[in-house]
Amino acid sequence: QSALTQPASVSGFPEQSITISCAGTRSDVGGYNSVSWYQQHPGTAPKLMIYDVLNRPSGVSYRFSGSKSGNTASLTISGLQTEDEADYYCCSYTSNNTYLFGTGTKVTVL
């Protein structure tokens, strides 16, 4: 299976909002509400930011929100801050009883 499709990069100014898309198929993103999002700063382990499409784990800022429409999931970061600069990956459960990550998006705060 090919990775879910994400834009390679997204940028924004502080306090702006940005949205990262994650395009899949009916066999993954579109078929299940099991989409999660991960933030990864250079040289560190990924951190869970959103699970089950739109839920935030305890301790994750309210500025992060998730949604899904059809075969595409999205992560929105509101009130962009310098510490949000990182790589972001979506992940979906699939009909093959596996998980599939997205290609990754580098977020830059201008």
Add this chain to the structure above:
Amino acid sequence: DVQLLESGGGLVQPGGSLRLSCAASGLTFSNYAMTWVRQAPGKGLEWVSVISGGGGNTYYADSVKGRFIISRDNSQKMVFLRLNNVSAEDTATYFCAKHRRLNWNFDSFDFWGQGTMVVVSS
């Protein structure tokens, strides 16, 4: 606090084998599925394998199926990944990650280790 610590990485020759370990603490280990994810240098995340809390269900990415074996020892709070017949494409940092739930499916990964590096080279 939940902590995961991977070990066992290193240099291995093409066609060789290696066993990675992940030691967990701060949780009732058998209550959660565990997953391995890898990241090649400068590349994105790739899901590798999952094992259910009781160890009875295991699944693999097509890229490693038939070569890698996941297992766990709940009494020792450890999960393992045996890498067999490795090639240069297996060079990566391997992370173990805890699932949010007992079941291995329809889930996400809420705690991650810092990873262990595997380099396949002659």
